[in-house]
Amino acid sequence: MDIARTPATPDGNPEMADAAVEPHAPALIRRKDYAPYPWTVVATHLDFDLGLDKTRVEAKLTLERNPAAEPSPTIRLNGEGLAPLEVRCDGEPSNSHTMDGDDLIVTLPGDAHELTIVTELDPAGNSQLMGLFASNGMLCTQCEAEGFRRITFFPDRPDVLSVYTVRMRAPKAQFPVLLANGNCTAEGEEGEHHWAEWHDPWPKPSYLFALVAGDLVARSDSFTTMGGREVALNIFVRDGDLDRTEHAMESLKRAMAWDEQIFGREYDLDIYNIVAVSDFNMGAMENKGLNVFNTKYVLADIDTATDGDFDAVEGVIAHEYFHNWSGNRVTCRDWFQLSLKEGFTVLRDQLFSQDMGSAPVKRIGDVRVLRSVQFPEDSGPLAHPIRPDSYQEISNFYTSTIYNKGAEVIRMMRTMAGEEAFRKGSDLYFERHDGEAATCEDFVKAIEDGAGLDLGQFRLWYSQAGTPKVTVKLSHEGETATLTLSQEVPPTPGQPDKQPMPIPLKIALFDRTSGTHRGEQLVVLNGASETLTFEGFEAPPVLSVNRGFSAPVRIERDIPRDDLTFLAAKDDDPFARYEAMQDLVVGHLGDVIGGGLDTEDRDVGREAIRTALAAVLADGRIDDQMRGELMMLPSETYLMEQALVADPGAIHAERETLKAWLGQELGEELVGLHQRASEGPGTLDAAAQGARKIKTLALTYLAAADQQRASDMAAAQYDGATTMTDRQGALMVLAGLETAERTAKLLDFYNRYRGNDLVIDKWFALQASSLHPQALAHVKALREHEDFTLRNPNRARSLYMAFAGNPQAFYAASGEGYRLIADLILELDPINSQTAARFVPALGRWRRIEPGRAALMRGELERIAGASQLSRDTFEQVSRSLG
Structure with missing residues (x-):
């Protein structure tokens, strides 16, 4: 999901009045309390009878006990603002279910069951734009992070993966286009209504579910993957906007080719759809095979979009496509691991944009964003590590720290490993965890093993908040230049004392007469301070430090104005x-x-x-x-x-x-x-x-x-x-x-x-x-x-x-x-x-x-x-x- 180029929850519906609650301290959710869910959802069948003011949803969940979890006689299904109209267990009406706040609790005595739940929604009344909502006569969904629970009762957490089949029925004149995740497997008509069935063969968490119904037109194209798969590409927009989608389509095809070449990742479905929505909290959402985008990041032509807009469209299109592997095929175990998918994918879209345009200009632009948004975040009351220890409301952790600093941390690993070794590590990560809900530690371990690095101390970047300050002092005596580096990680809320972290710094020493240097070097500051000497300088050299912004730190240097x-x-x-x-x-x-x-x-x-x-x-x-x-x-x-x-x-x-x-x-x-x-x-x-x-x-x-x-x-x-x-x-x-x-x-x-x-x-x-x-x-x-x-x-x-x-x-x-x-x-x-x-x-x-x-x-x-x-x-x- 892209937020940085902004994000929110549903409502307007009196049955979904989460915004009208007395202020109180919400329950604190801690990473250390994670436990596997006691049930697996082998398959999820969803049947939608769609309407703007009333949509009926029937969810059929095929359940089995999870042998990796503590057994439980009940199943807790998350809901928000919902009331179950029907609950059936193994085809029979359930008499063993209760409500606990917004959640539905059902007693399940056996090891396998089929649970059916019927709910009713008011999409037009959903002003929070999470769950199923209406936008200019169209219906669409946004489920990350916890929006699926606004559609039906479900274990709405990222480590519960299921294979989804979705059937939609709607008035054909009002909603001629019916889309969901995966591939369309069947469709038909029933008088003034029509229906479509979609099946996604890849298990996914509920936050990646997507549905769109509306009066839309498409720019269509195709892409042949390196394995020979012919992929149909469609960008759906409202009538009148089609002429402004060419750049988005070309950006998508470039991203698909680049990801094959640079990361070896091939697309895995027969169709890839993008839908542009004008009422959307985020920049875009990577739902498997059906990306939902803010129109801002799809529509562009020379008369209505700036050069910056064109770059943003290309970058966000690529970001959501790259999530197909770094986020979808390998998802995050829990929301504390959010940077696992977002930090890595931001790095991937940054590298892509560098290759598509000017690498130096792109790098400077990325650093400018980091300094204007993330550095203030790191130095203020909302500071948090890229892998937080606790949260109250997960939507508040879609931050520049998770996205932009998360990308910088992975970039540092790439800098220390080198591009070739880093690629070995990322290949190992995808190989080990394909189809799984993974953790940040899983990613670091794969890079460590694949690249042959010792990242033991480096893991502190995941647990410590704050922007390190590196003090740089250069002295000269005789023909020796002495460089002294020291670091300090400032205190942040809940973390008064910090340990030194590995900081990779690219440096060069310039001869001030010739204006040249002897080559760039990579030095890694591991401790609180370190001193390095360089021989053969008859005159004091000029130090160029943190070249390419090799580390997301503040540099404090007492450097003469002339230098x-x-x-x-x-x-x-x-x-x-x-x-x-x-x-x-x-x-x-x-x-x-x-x-x-x-x-x-x-x-x-x-x-x-x-x-x-x-x-x-x-x-x-x-x-x-x-x-x-x-x-x-x-x-x-x-x-x-x-x-x-x-x-x-x-x-x-x-x-x-x-x-x-x-x-x-x-x-x-x-x-x-x-x-x-x-x-x-x-x-x-x-x-x-x-x-x-x-x-x-x-x-x-x-x-x-x-x-x-x-x-x-x-x-x-x-x-x-x-x-x-x-x-x-x-x-x-x-x-x-x-x-x-x-x-x-x-x-x-x-x-x-x-x-x-x-x-x-x-x-x-x-x-x-x-x-x-x-x-x-x-x-x-x-x-x-x-x-x-x-x-x-x-x-x-x-x-x-x-x-x-x-x-x-x-x-x-x-x-x-x-x-x-x-x-x-x-x-x-x-x-x-x-x-x-x-x-x-x-x-x-x-x-x-x-x-x-x-x-x-x-x-x-x-x-x-x-x-x-x-x-x-x-x-x-x-x-x-x-x-």
């Missing part, structure tokens, strides 16, 4: 060059905000940044995509993370002051860059994408220096745009300006794309995330817009998540921004609790913010906590954030 300027201009590792540029700015702004610089020192710092940026603008050795990465200033969120206690107002002011100065000093170079980039074609090749990237970045600097000049240039770029990237980039700049063109172009954009939900989402987000001084007031006004609704997660996020990520507006000194988000959480929680809960971390960072703002943020959390009714999702997030 950073050297690396920013000459380092041959793209990430290290980017990092030097970032460090130049972070160090300078940190000194300015700290008040430790006089005017002369400030000017020296600025000049170093100007020199480095000028070199980037003029460097003919790099392509424009990489140039764009090097041009980006560190985000305000990242700058706040560098401070023990951050002043968001000061950070915003000083960052904008520096940007304006650079825009003034390099104005002609930036205008020239914009003009040169404007000559590029409106195509999707790398050169054209790079040109569009630097074009808008040049405008952002110019806008800070001269609003009217930038407004005129942005308006001309908007009017001449042949791609959404250029048009949105220009509008992004205009949205932050106080010029007449701002209003005119925002109105034109809305009228041009009115009716296209995904593009109107962009229109909301651009205004909510803008640098305009009245951005907060604009968000309040947009809340009343006729096109705004809280019931569509994409629309809610487009306005409010964009606002929560806008530091200058969200951190308004008055506290209005915090109040706005708190009001949203309280309003959204009864409608869609998972989506509501995901807004809480923005307020939960109060401990890292200066006292005045921190008190206001904490006050809003306390107001939420004091509400009379809160969902489990939001309650856990708020209580943990308050600490």
Whole structure:
């Protein structure tokens, strides 16, 4: 399942009122308490009589006692908001069943039984979008993590695998397309109704169950696997959207071929279906053979999708396809092992995207996400290991730590093993655990055995939370360079004391005269500190460290400004060059905000940044995509993370002051860059994408220096745009300006794309995330817009998540921004609790913010906590954030 490119639970149905519960501490579920389920579900037959307002479900479970578990005279079947209409055991009405809360308990005296349960659902009333729900006249499901229990009573846990057969009956005119997991084995008509039967031969957990019924059209294609299997490929969308599915289909075929070549994984069914849904909490879901996607990650054409959107579609399509093995064929034993499937699959989709485009640019982008989302998570009240020890609500653990840090941990194993040995380890993992529910330990053991590594100490990465800080010191005497590395893993909630963890660092020592080095080396810091010596350096070398971001750590180095300027201009590792540029700015702004610089020192710092940026603008050795990465200033969120206690107002002011100065000093170079980039074609090749990237970045600097000049240039770029990237980039700049063109172009954009939900989402987000001084007031006004609704997660996020990520507006000194988000959480929680809960971390960072703002943020959390009714999702997030 993909969330990072966002996620929630069902309802609106009075019978499914989980959002309307008194706040209390939900039961704590502990990893150490895991026990095998006492029954196996050999086969599951589901019969659906489908309707928007009423759907009848008959589930027939073939049960056998599990010899690996403690025997039990009863079976506990999870439910949520359900009432059993019928319960039959071995064909006879059951008189030995009871309800325990939401769960159904049935007494089963023998060793094998057939249990039949009938339930009734109201999909149209399910605003939580978990279980079976309606979206624009279509029916679809979302069952991860615990949504299947909203459909029927079942052992809704990932280690209970079953073979599913599904029969659906529905009005043909209303639901002409009927889809489920696996292969279609039969279909027919009954008057105005029709039916279809689907069978999935591969045992799977209930969270991978999927069903879709609706009036849909398909882009169809095929793929021949390396074993000769002809696979039918279909992408189902609403009528009118078919023209925007070509990129998704081509991405799917590339992913299938890549996974065979790089990981040796072949697809295992005769059909692979994708369905695009506009009301969806997640990015997408990897249900076996029937992926359900948010439309955001399927629909793309050059007029309505940016270059970033095209990349996201390709990445998410690949991510869900790769889950067929890393998640479906080998699933997780329990939800504590979530990173087993998600961390590994994120790494796989990252490597795929690196191979499909620019590897350095992709790597920098992945690190930027890690630092902007996961690092703050690791340093706050919601910090947790990638394999948690306990949870209250599992939906709250679909986090950047599980996904992005989980991927980095596996990437470190790959770095230490080497690509070939890592492939041996992954092959061994799939071979050992195919068809099983496995653990993180199973994966590490397979890599250890297959690659010949000792990963005993490395396992600490799975159990310890927090981002390690590595202090780097380089000294020189005679012809010897001495490198001293030390590490510290900071305390996190529940883990005050940490042990050193293996940290693989790629390094290079540059000769400052020739600008070259003797080769990259991999050093592994295993203990609290380590000292290494390097001979043959007559002059002090320049150290390039954590090249390629070989470890997800914070590097603290006392490096001269001249050395950073050297690396920013000459380092041959793209990430290290980017990092030097970032460090130049972070160090300078940190000194300015700290008040430790006089005017002369400030000017020296600025000049170093100007020199480095000028070199980037003029460097003919790099392509424009990489140039764009090097041009980006560190985000305000990242700058706040560098401070023990951050002043968001000061950070915003000083960052904008520096940007304006650079825009003034390099104005002609930036205008020239914009003009040169404007000559590029409106195509999707790398050169054209790079040109569009630097074009808008040049405008952002110019806008800070001269609003009217930038407004005129942005308006001309908007009017001449042949791609959404250029048009949105220009509008992004205009949205932050106080010029007449701002209003005119925002109105034109809305009228041009009115009716296209995904593009109107962009229109909301651009205004909510803008640098305009009245951005907060604009968000309040947009809340009343006729096109705004809280019931569509994409629309809610487009306005409010964009606002929560806008530091200058969200951190308004008055506290209005915090109040706005708190009001949203309280309003959204009864409608869609998972989506509501995901807004809480923005307020939960109060401990890292200066006292005045921190008190206001904490006050809003306390107001939420004091509400009379809160969902489990939001309650856990708020209580943990308050600490």
